[in-house]
Amino acid sequence: MLPRKRSTILLTLLVLIRSSEQYSSGAPAGACNDQMPRHASIQAQSTPPPYVIVTSSSQVRQGDSLNVTVGSPAGAPTPIGGFILQARSIQDPDVIVGKFTSLSDPVNTRLTTCTFGNDTATHSNPSDKAALTFQWEAPSDFLGGVEFRATVAQSYATFWKNVESKVVEVVNRNTVITTTSPAPTFQPTTQAAPPVIMESRPSPPTETRDEIYQGCADTKLCYGIPENCIARGNCDAIVAVFVAGDIYTFEIQGTNNPKYIAAALSMDSKMGDDSAMECVRNDNGRVSLFTSWTYPKVEPFVRRSDSPQDIVQLKESSNINGKLYCKFTRDVVSTVKGFTFDLAGGKYNLMVVSGDSMKEADRVGFHSIAFGATGDSLALATVGTAAGSSKLLVKLHGSFMLLAWLGTSSIGILLARYFRQVWVGRQLGGKDIWFAYHRILMVLTWLLTVVGFILILVEVGGFATTGDNPHAITGLVTVILCFIQPIGAYFRPHPGTKKRPIFNWLHWFLGNAAHILGIATIFLAVYLQKAELPSWSVFILAAFVAFHVVMHIVLSLTVCVSDGRISNGRVNSFPMKDMMGQPRQVTQVDRSTDAPFSSFRRLLLSIYAPIVLLLAVAMICLVALAPIGEAYNSIMGA
Incomplete structure (x- = not known):
């Protein structure tokens, strides 16, 4: 009996020992x-x-x-x-x-x-x-x-x-830490935890420039956007290449909390047929590196499955204070989609883009934050800051469209609507003053629009949409409406004929539709990354719209009061009375002299025209000098 009891005790002890091994x-x-x-x-x-x-x-x-x-x-x-x-x-x-x-x-x-x-x-x-x-x-x-x-x-x-x-x-040691985690609430503990320690060493002096900018002048090749941002150390997107022997190290960084920042090796300054390298911020906070191949203006635009992933090796990455950063090396020689990329022997345009969304799980979205490419192909061992591609055609396109739809078309429409009974008896080139100037201004609008449209087609290499921004689509419709207006005017029926009212209404509708759509397209252009316009540009455009509407209201009331005086106090007409193609039957109007308040109308025109042109010139200056948003923000303390 005793040996059995000892065996039981021994077995129990072994079980207890086994159970305690896990935590001992x-x-x-x-x-x-x-x-x-x-x-x-x-x-x-x-x-x-x-x-x-x-x-x-x-x-x-x-x-x-x-x-x-x-x-x-x-x-x-x-x-x-x-x-x-x-x-x-x-x-x-x-x-x-x-x-x-x-x-x-x-x-x-x-x-x-x-x-x-x-x-x-x-x-x-x-x-x-x-x-x-x-x-x-x-x-x-x-x-x-x-x-x-x-x-x-x-x-x-x-x-x-x-x-x-x-x-x-x-x-790095120079970064200013501004974020902390909220203090957690845990189950009570019997032992007091030590105080939270944010820093265990004195902070070094603050340095505002990120490491990616260091060496851009003398040890590596750098390209950033917007223009001249590297000297200021505040690029929206930047790519840097450092060469040591046969090791090619790339750095890319994007600001404004991007979902991705990508660099590409391109044969030209246009998007398409490029070998891209993507630094992507995942939803879980991790940063990953991928390669992809881009396609010119056709779906899927970019695809990772067409590019080998082992040609790049991620070394460092971070996502700090809205700045996404990746540092990686790339094989000296690699083949993507049948193209051989020789980093040592070839020359390439460097391209850098960033965006705030993914189109699919394995595909980056539109480059809504930044897009740019070097103007010339460069050897990657070149040292210094690379210049971007020329933006002359983009700036000319914007300037021509602004002058056309804020300036010449606005004044031309105003003349046709409110000044037909002004300057009676005076002519220019055998035509009434209002009609002569209306035709001159609208021909200028047509020429500026067509030339501006051709310039942007040359710049982008054909028609291309701009992500979720419908600027390109509304702009194309505006150009089509503008193009057909003078053709319709050339074949207009004679006054008094049956078809003249139809022409009048169509010409009025298409002209105003083109003008309204043109202004809306300019508003949309402010939000285009390529335009590089400051966001406060919309306030200048809003001021134009408000002033334009107020002047139309005042002139409409003036015409009504004028017709009321002619009709012995009865206001029984409207400013668009001539749209029907024949004089009113209610009251015979003396059209041999200027209408009442013509001097007041001319005064309003002398105020309207300079202010509209001034606003147009202000917007043209913003386009010509873009980007100037950073300078404005620094002045305003943003």
Whole structure:
């Protein structure tokens, strides 16, 4: 009986020992890579974990520290039995980054080494634990995103893998940290956690320029947009190439919180048939690098599956304060879509684009934030700042269209509508004054529009839409309406004929439709990235519209009052009375002299014409001098 009792006691002790191995001294060495606790054949739970990992900041400078807390949120008090916690690189999740320097519960937790000193935190005994806080130090030779990853066990048979924190960006020593994570609320703990430590070292002097700009003058090739942004250090998008022997290192950075920033090697300054390299910000905060091939003006425009992905190697990446950055190398010689790209022996136009959306999961959206290309093909070993392609045709297109639809057409329409009974008896070239000037102004509108349209077709190499902005479509309709107007006017029926009212109404409708659509197209152009107009340009256009409408209202009232005086006080006509092609029958109007208030109308015209032309010239100056938004913002303190 005694031997049986001893056997029972021994068996019980063995079971207890086995059960306690899981927590007795922390995670086993085999858990360093996959964070699996090696609990026989027991698998991790598939349900959402009752634990979270929270950091005291979403950014940390190289060599500085932040706090990392693992625990169960308040309201769901689930104790921690065992755990293993590490910081993993976003670029390579198998790489452990940084080290832990202190812990809030030295009795129940400890630090251990998987690849280098104290890079892993784990438990030291199997007792239940509340929230645990550790201080983690970022390495001084690492730049990019990390996330804290843990496996947390509630009991021997119940544990959760891949409990992850939000991404923390390790930034260079010169970066000013402005973001912090909200203080988490965990289940109560019996031991006081140390105070949150945002920085463990004095901050160095602030430097405003990003690292990508360093060396653009003397050690690497740089191209940025808008023009002259590299000298100011505030490019919307920039690409830099550094050559050391046979290693070609690329850097690309986009601002204004882009979804992607991409650079391309192109045979010209136009989009299409280019080998592109995309730095993409995923929804989970990770930054990934892809290559793709672009197509000229046909779907799918860009496709990753047509480009090998192993020709580039990501070295660093970050997404900090709305700036998306990637640093990578590219094979010296690569073949994409049958084209051979020889970085050492070839010359290429550098192209850089950025946008705020993805069209599909594996395809970038329209370059809504920035687009530009170097004007000349360059050897990538060239040092200095590359010049962009000429924007002369774009500026001329914008200037001609502004003069046509803000200036000449507006004045021409006003003359035809309100000045037919002014300057009676005076002629120019055998035609009434109002008609002669109306025809001159509308011919100018036609010429400016047609020439402007041809210029932009030459610039873009044909008709092309501009993403979600319908500027190109409304502009094309405006050009078509404008083009057919003089043709219809040439074949107009004689006054008094049956078809003259039909012509009058069609000519009026198409002319006004073209004018309204032309103004709307100019409004849309303000939001085109290629125009580089400051956003406050819309206020100048709004001032034009308001002034134009007010003058039409005043002149319409003037014509009504004038006709009322002729009709002995009865206002029984409207300003468009002549649209029917014959004089009114109610009252015979003396058309041998100027209408009443003609002097007042001429006064209004002398005010309207200069102001409209002044507003048109102001917009033309903005187009000619673009981009000037940065200078304005700096003056206004934006």
